Amino acid sequence: MRKLLYFSTLIFVCLTSSLSAADKSAVISRDTELFSKPFKDAETITQLSTQTAIIILKRKGGWYQIKTDTNEGWVRLTHVRLARKNKAQQDPDNNVGEILSGLATGREKSDQATTATAVKGLSEEELRNAEPDVDALNALDNFAVNENADNESGLQTHKVDYLAGDGPEIKKTSPNEEDE
Amino acid sequence: MKFFLHLTSLLFLVSFSLSTPALDFGGFGLGGGGNEEEGNSIDIGELFDGIKDISRTITGIDEEAEIEIGRDAAAVLLGASKPVNDPDLQRYVNKVGRWVVNQTSRPHLPWRFAVLSSDHVNAFATPGGNIFITDGLLRTLNGEAELAAVLAHEVAHVIQKHHIKAMSSLNTSGLSGVLKLAGQTSSGQSNQLTTAMVGQVKDMYLRGLDKDDEFEADRMGVVIASRAGYDPFALVAVLQTLDSINPEDSSLALLYKTHPPASDRLDRLDSSLAQFEDPVEESPLLEKRFNTYVARRP
Numbered sequence: 001m002r003k004l005l006y007f008s009t010l011i012f013v014c015l016t017s018s019l020s021a022a023d024k025s026a027v028i029s030r031d032t033e034l035f036s037k038p039f040k041d042a043e044t045i046t047q048l049s050t051q052t053a054i055i056i057l058k059r060k061g062g063w064y065q066i067k068t069d070t071n072e073g074w075v076r077l078t079h080v081r082l083a084r085k086n087k088a089q090q091d092p093d094n095n096v097g098e099i100l101s102g103l104a105t106g107r108e109k110s111d112q113a114t115t116a117t118a119v120k121g122l123s124e125e126e127l128r129n130a131e132p133d134v135d136a137l138n139a140l141d142n143f144a145v146n147e148n149a150d151n152e153s154g155l156q157t158h159k160v161d162y163l164a165g166d167g168p169e170i171k172k173t174s175p176n177e178e179d180e
Numbered sequence: 181m182k183f184f185l186h187l188t189s190l191l192f193l194v195s196f197s198l199s200t201p202a203l204d205f206g207g208f209g210l211g212g213g214g215n216e217e218e219g220n221s222i223d224i225g226e227l228f229d230g231i232k233d234i235s236r237t238i239t240g241i242d243e244e245a246e247i248e249i250g251r252d253a254a255a256v257l258l259g260a261s262k263p264v265n266d267p268d269l270q271r272y273v274n275k276v277g278r279w280v281v282n283q284t285s286r287p288h289l290p291w292r293f294a295v296l297s298s299d300h301v302n303a304f305a306t307p308g309g310n311i312f313i314t315d316g317l318l319r320t321l322n323g324e325a326e327l328a329a330v331l332a333h334e335v336a337h338v339i340q341k342h343h344i345k346a347m348s349s350l351n352t353s354g355l356s357g358v359l360k361l362a363g364q365t366s367s368g369q370s371n372q373l374t375t376a377m378v379g380q381v382k383d384m385y386l387r388g389l390d391k392d393d394e395f396e397a398d399r400m401g402v403v404i405a406s407r408a409g410y411d412p413f414a415l416v417a418v419l420q421t422l423d424s425i426n427p428e429d430s431s432l433a434l435l436y437k438t439h440p441p442a443s444d445r446l447d448r449l450d451s452s453l454a455q456f457e458d459p460v461e462e463s464p465l466l467e468k469r470f471n472t473y474v475a476r477r478p
Binding site for chain 2: 120126132146160
């Protein structure tokens with residue numbers, strides 16, 4: 001089963017975003033339409049009401065492919081909430097990060113049962129007791145990437161404006177703005 | 181929430197009128213206006229003028245001071261949790277982060293990205309461009325687009341100087357008080373943070389930023405990540421994952437003490453995402469390098 005998931009993940013990798021949320025239970029979080037395809041102009045199969053239980057098959061951009069008891073189709077990503085899981089305590093073999101990242105990447109799930117031990121690092125108490133570490137700060141320079149470094153990602157940039165009211169670019173009226 | 185902003189602004193006004201304009205750090209102007217001198221009765225118009233003055237003051241903070249405050253804050257956070265000892269991973273996160281910040285108005289800042297060896301689910305930014313993501317959060321992420329989404333949210337805080345604003349609102353002397361503390365740290369005892377500055381930094385990270393600034397960072401982060409060519413819906417996927425974890429889980433304690441609930445953030449983002457209808461295809465290259473450096477770690 002895991003192998004199968006791994007291969008299907010590989011197949012979909014080029015076509016879909018990486019959240020292969022295969023067979024994950026979720027609910028519809030607001031009344032919404034079930035579409036036949038992941039486009040807003042696609043044919044509407046039916047209306048889904050809030051709290052409808054669904055199974056997520058995969059994600060493609062802003063859409064989840066889902067199935068209900070009676071139908072299969074696409075819903076808007078933002079109209080879905082995943083079923084709640086306990087990260088460590090209740091369900092040690094199925095903590096959320098393991099499930100999601102394991103499925104998405106084909107990574108073997110750890111056999112070690114995660115126990116509900118205290119979580120280390122950056123708790124409120126640890127932050128309260130922190131002694132500044134300037135050496136650790138300076139050591140970050142070793143991994144810094146220069147502004148003019150080559151883009152190794154292969155990604156293409158897009159021109160997208162901040163939404164109204166956000167960001168420095170639209171507040172040009174202020175003489176103190178340092179932005180280009 | 182607006183009410184809180186007004187209150188904060190009022191505090192600012194009062195603190196600015198009390199403190200002398202002779203500040204330790206040069207290079208930042210108090211801006212025009214000057215309504216704060218008018219005295220007792222504050223009408224709405226003056227209040228709004230005051231808000232404008234304050235935001236102008238904070239956006240006009242000298243960049244060197246901003247970076248210095250940010251280094252102090254970063255040193256404190258690194259006192260609570262060390263970077264993961266994995267040079268390939270740290271370099272990878274810096275590559276992703278650098279590509280993201282190059283799509284903003286402030287690529288010239290000394291940006292540093294690091295994964296901290298904490299099991300808590302959280303991410304932090306400090307002024308001037310230090311961005312930290314915990315290993316606990318990194319391990320819940322699925323793919324580079326989600327990593328970029330988290331980094332872009334933190335980057336937005338830096339672009340908008342949200343932390344400077346938050347620290348100023350906590351300091352009884354406002355921004356001038358923060359600058360004074362930072363000045364003592366850098367000039368007085370080199371590399372030695374004053375107790376007061378350390379306390380100020382901790383206070384801010386324990387209280388968190390203004391909630392509206394968190395929502396703004398979500399909206400701006402989506403835009404920044406999208407500019408960089410990443411799937412703009414990746415932040416939604418991250419928040420849905422967080423929303424699916426039991427909020428009582430101790431690894432989420434500080435995150436939820438300092439941030440709005442993930443479900444509120446999802447509700448707010450919904451309307452902001454309408455413009456991103458076209459699906460973005462993720463490249464096999466990104467999948468490969470995310471797996472190599474993040475997902476398939478021991």
